Amino acid sequence: MDDDTPVTERAWRYSTASFLELPLPGSTVAALLRGDEQDIRGLHVVAPGPPPSSASTSRLRGRQEWDRVTTPWPRTEWTINRDANTLQPGHDLLVGDGPSFLNFDQALSSFLHQRPHDSNAGRSDLWRIVQPQRAGWLSQITIGPDLLTAVVDGEALDGAVLELSWAAGNERQSIDGAGAGAHCFALPDGLAHDSLLMLRREDQWLDWRHFPAPTYGRARDASVVWEQPGPELELLLANGEGKHLECKQEVPEGDSRKKMLKTIAAFASQDGGTVLIGVRDDLQIVGLPEKPTVDKQQLQVVGMIRDSVEPAPPYESRVIDHEGKKVLAIEVSGGGQMYAYRDRDSQRPEFYVRVGPNTVPARHHEIAAGFRQAPTATTF
Numbered sequence: 001m002d003d004d005t006p007v008t009e010r011a012w013r014y015s016t017a018s019f020l021e022l023p024l025p026g027s028t029v030a031a032l033l034r035g036d037e038q039d040i041r042g043l044h045v046v047a048p049g050p051p052p053s054s055a056s057t058s059r060l061r062g063r064q065e066w067d068r069v070t071t072p073w074p075r076t077e078w079t080i081n082r083d084a085n086t087l088q089p090g091h092d093l094l095v096g097d098g099p100s101f102l103n104f105d106q107a108l109s110s111f112l113h114q115r116p117h118d119s120n121a122g123r124s125d126l127w128r129i130v131q132p133q134r135a136g137w138l139s140q141i142t143i144g145p146d147l148l149t150a151v152v153d154g155e156a157l158d159g160a161v162l163e164l165s166w167a168a169g170n171e172r173q174s175i176d177g178a179g180a181g182a183h184c185f186a187l188p189d190g191l192a193h194d195s196l197l198m199l200r201r202e203d204q205w206l207d208w209r210h211f212p213a214p215t216y217g218r219a220r221d222a223s224v225v226w227e228q229p230g231p232e233l234e235l236l237l238a239n240g241e242g243k244h245l246e247c248k249q250e251v252p253e254g255d256s257r258k259k260m261l262k263t264i265a266a267f268a269s270q271d272g273g274t275v276l277i278g279v280r281d282d283l284q285i286v287g288l289p290e291k292p293t294v295d296k297q298q299l300q301v302v303g304m305i306r307d308s309v310e311p312a313p314p315y316e317s318r319v320i321d322h323e324g325k326k327v328l329a330i331e332v333s334g335g336g337q338m339y340a341y342r343d344r345d346s347q348r349p350e351f352y353v354r355v356g357p358n359t360v361p362a363r364h365h366e367i368a369a370g371f372r373q374a375p376t377a378t379t380f
Contacts, residue, residue, distance in 0.1 A: 011041070012098025012111060018043060019098065019111045029129060033080075047127070054081040062137040062207045063223045065333070069130070072223065073137040074207050080127040136160050136175070136199050136206040143211075144227040148185040150197060159201050166192035175199070193238065211235075233322045236274060236329075237283050241357045244272065247279040250289060251297050251328075261308045261341050263359045266352040267332035268313035268339040273354065277301065278327035287325025294319055294326050301330065310340050310349065338367055 012019040020041065031038055037046040059076045060066050066077065094101045101107040136154030150162060152175055160175040164185045173183055191211060198208040209224060241247055244267070252260050260275060267273030277297075278288045288294055298317055305313065314333040319326050340349035351362040 010111075012096065012107070014094045014096035014098065014107075016092065017094060017104055017107070019107065021111075026131075033127070055079070061205075061209070062139075063209075063221050071132065072139060074133045076131045076133060078127065078129040078131075133206075135201075138197065138199055138207045138209060138223060140223050140225065141197060141209055142225045142227060143191055144187070145190060146187050148187055148191060148197070149182055150185075151182050152199060153180050154199075154206070160206060161200055163198045163200060164195060165198070166195045168192070193235065233276075233285065233320050233327060236276065237279070237285075240283060241281070243354045243356055244274065246273070246275050246357070246359075247281060247283065248275065248277045249280050249286060251277055251300055257304065258341075258343075259359065261304060262350070262352045263354070264305060264313060264315070264330065264332055265309050265339045265341045265350075266354045266359050266362075268309070268315070268334065269337070269351065269362070270354055271334035273332050275330040275332070276327055277330070278325065285322055285325055285327060287322070288328060294328070298328055301328065305330075308342055308344065310342055313339050338362070 007021065007023050010019070010021040020043075022041065024040070028038055028040070032045065032047045035047065037044060039045070056079050057076065058066065058079075060074060062073050063070060091103045094104065094107050098107070099110065101110065134154060135156040136152060138150055139153045140151040142149045148164065152160075152162065154160070157175050157179055161172050162175055162183050163170055163172045171185055173185075175183070193212065195211045196208065197211070199206040209221070236245065239245070246260070246263050248256070248260060263273070264275060267275075279285050288297055292300075298319065302317055305315070316331045318329055318331070320329055338351055340351055342349050351367050352359050353362045353366055354360075
């Protein structure tokens with residue numbers, strides 16, 4: 001909506017449904033949301049007005065993942081759910097000038113996500129509207145042992161201020177005169193735990209990043225570069241093993257291997273977590289053994305996950321250097337659905353959740369809820 005980002009326009013037209021991808025002016029969207037009929041690219045479109053309780057608004061910072069979407073700049077998203085009492089799309093074959101599909105939901109999943117339709121996923125979103133906010137954003141933050149460098153970008157930085165806050169104080173820099181580019185904060189004692197970097201104008205934030213002790217393991221923010229891998233690892237270990245962190249001294253075998261894979265499935269089924277290999281249970285960093293090579297150990301773990309966790313979980317594997325020792329980090333994002341551990345012998349899918357520092361079998365209602373919340377969205 002009101003976005004100048006180039007869009008490759010698409011249109012799949014069938015006798016009972018049409019799928020369009022195209023930019024719309026805000027006035028057209030507003031008219032549709034009011035229930036006013038509109039003519040759009042040869043189609044006469046009217047959207048039934050949804051109950052107010054079905055609408056939600058989220059303002060998101062740059063690089064924040066939300067329902068499988070991540071943008072470098074902040075944005076506001078409005079979501080309106082489909083009224084349960086309205087007529088639902090049919091289950092007839094779709095044949096037209098787009099690809100052919102068994103039913104509406106299969107076509108929708110292919111059009112929006114380029115993936116097969118999961119019949120267990122509820123599709124309740126009627127509208128998803130995204131408005132980019134490019135007044136100012138943090139395009140990259142580099143954190144060194146004694147310096148934080150923030151690269152600011154934006155289209156309207158007049159009056160903007162960059163602020164670094166921590167428990168014992170804060171420091172501000174005016175962006176107004178300097179404008180877009182790199183801005184530095186000295187860190188004589190290193191980056192304090194729970195620091196907040198915010199780009200703001202008066203009492204409104206434009207963009208921000210938070211640096212807590214990262215007990216929530218997840219795919220890394222691509223805009224944040226750590227040039228102090230030792231402190232980063234210490235931050236991960238700050239709160240010890242728990243709901244979002246598990247440590248292994250070496251690449252596990254046997255029952256320990258099953259436990260790790262079940263934990264990875266649990267992390268993905270909930271809101272993420274990190275497995276550190278090369279760290280003992282007492283949080284002492286011992287590093288990976290010299291043989292086999294670190295690359296082979298990393299490939300071994302990746303193969304374990306590929307063979308035993310379904311569907312493929314959202315994760316990143318990387319090696320962290322710490323005082324000459326190498327630690328393998330498996331950072332798992334919450335996938336918004338249930339992920340199964342499949343035992344090699346029985347081939348039976350098993351579902352797990354994380355309760356404190358323990359991985360336990362998921363209950364029936366947890367499994368059902370996990371499948372119902374699988375992320376889907378309808379974009380107009």
